[in-house]
Amino acid sequence: MKKIIDSHLHILRWGDKDFISCFDEYVEKSNVHALNICSVPMSFSNVCNNIILGFYKIARPNTYIHGGIEFIYIPMDNMPKEMDAAAQYRELMEIGFDGIKMLEGKPTEHKRIGKNLNHPEFNKLYSEMEKDGTQLLMHVNDPDEFWDPERAPEWAVKNGWAYLDGTYASYEEIHKQTVKILEEYPNLHLTLAHFFFCSKEPMILERLFALYPNFCVDLTPGGEMYVEFEKNYEYYKDFFNKYSDRLIFGTDRSYLGDEEYAKWLFNVVTTFIGTDKTVKSFDNKELRGLGLSQEKVDNIFYANFERRVGKCPKPINKEKFKSYIEKYSFALTDEDKERIKPLIEKYL
Numbered sequence: 001m002k003k004i005i006d007s008h009l010h011i012l013r014w015g016d017k018d019f020i021s022c023f024d025e026y027v028e029k030s031n032v033h034a035l036n037i038c039s040v041p042m043s044f045s046n047v048c049n050n051i052i053l054g055f056y057k058i059a060r061p062n063t064y065i066h067g068g069i070e071f072i073y074i075p076m077d078n079m080p081k082e083m084d085a086a087a088q089y090r091e092l093m094e095i096g097f098d099g100i101k102m103l104e105g106k107p108t109e110h111k112r113i114g115k116n117l118n119h120p121e122f123n124k125l126y127s128e129m130e131k132d133g134t135q136l137l138m139h140v141n142d143p144d145e146f147w148d149p150e151r152a153p154e155w156a157v158k159n160g161w162a163y164l165d166g167t168y169a170s171y172e173e174i175h176k177q178t179v180k181i182l183e184e185y186p187n188l189h190l191t192l193a194h195f196f197f198c199s200k201e202p203m204i205l206e207r208l209f210a211l212y213p214n215f216c217v218d219l220t221p222g223g224e225m226y227v228e229f230e231k232n233y234e235y236y237k238d239f240f241n242k243y244s245d246r247l248i249f250g251t252d253r254s255y256l257g258d259e260e261y262a263k264w265l266f267n268v269v270t271t272f273i274g275t276d277k278t279v280k281s282f283d284n285k286e287l288r289g290l291g292l293s294q295e296k297v298d299n300i301f302y303a304n305f306e307r308r309v310g311k312c313p314k315p316i317n318k319e320k321f322k323s324y325i326e327k328y329s330f331a332l333t334d335e336d337k338e339r340i341k342p343l344i345e346k347y348l
């Protein structure tokens with residue numbers, strides 16, 4: 001059995017069962033060695049998303065966690081100094097988070113925060129993270145068809161992810177801002193989720209890989225990526241061979257997501273990366289596995305992630321975690337507070 005770290009998952013909300021055990025079955029049945037759960041305090045919940053992950057890690061210590069920056073005051077220029085992005089980053093690192101996840105480049109969040117990705121507030125964060133060598137996992141943009149009334153898929157429209165009314169930054173604009181982060185912080189350990197939505201223009205990634213030694217992308221679908229991999233199979237076979245040290249496995253599975261779909265997706269992605277067998281892919285056509293060497297499969301499945309984030313997850317500092325909960329409790333809903341109370345008693 002191959003060793004796998006799933007580098008990109010979420011626990012979006014509390015849910016109605018015990019969230020601590022939500023991925024146990026996945027870990028056991030799929031023989032996944034470790035998980036990296038990413039907080040997105042943004043549109044999905046609030047600062048309690050970071051708190052959920054802190055408790056999860058105390059209960060399941062073999063878990064990596066990436067924290068998110070919470071913007072309690074919008075516009076973000078109004079954040080008090082002790083809660084600016086860099087200050088929140090330091091707090092999360094002291095608690096025992098292993099990296100930072102940003103969703104601020106997804107068009108909906110980009111619009112909500114009202115600041116581009118090169119805002120000085122973010123720059124302070126990138127600068128510290130570059131110095132520390134901490135991984136920044138960012139979701140920026142979305143598939144380019146989400147901006148096109150002819151091609152936007154129905155499920156994206158339903159989710160509010162079709163950017164057709166002119167109030168969202170364009171694909172090109174967000175793309176440009178993202179590349180600028182690398183230009184200004186060339187050694188940042190930046191990982192862009194979903195292949196940076198560049199599967200139709202992979203030359204862009206080839207160029208960025210050549211320029212920035214610590215830049216990686218993850219392989220979480222975006223089903224459209226896997227359709228492109230299949231259409232340009234020979235090109236991508238070379239690409240995966242050449243850049244196996246820049247590609248990171250993940251599923252984007254989430255607690256309260258569709259379990260059956262997640263199982264199917266895991267099978268498609270692991271078959272493609274880890275074997276030479278064929279599997280029915282996102283367009284219902286046959287996708288042929290890449291037939292990579294064991295060393296290259298290992299790079300993608302876990303070794304790149306371990307090199308970036310560490311061989312083992314950091315432990316939680318309970319004192320720092322307690323102070324964090326106290327500091328941000330003013331931003332929690334009554335329901336969150338009720339949920340957190342018994343967890344404090346049990347785990348802190």
Ligand SMILES: [Zn+2]
Nearest residue numbers: 008010139252
């Ligand atoms: Zn995600």
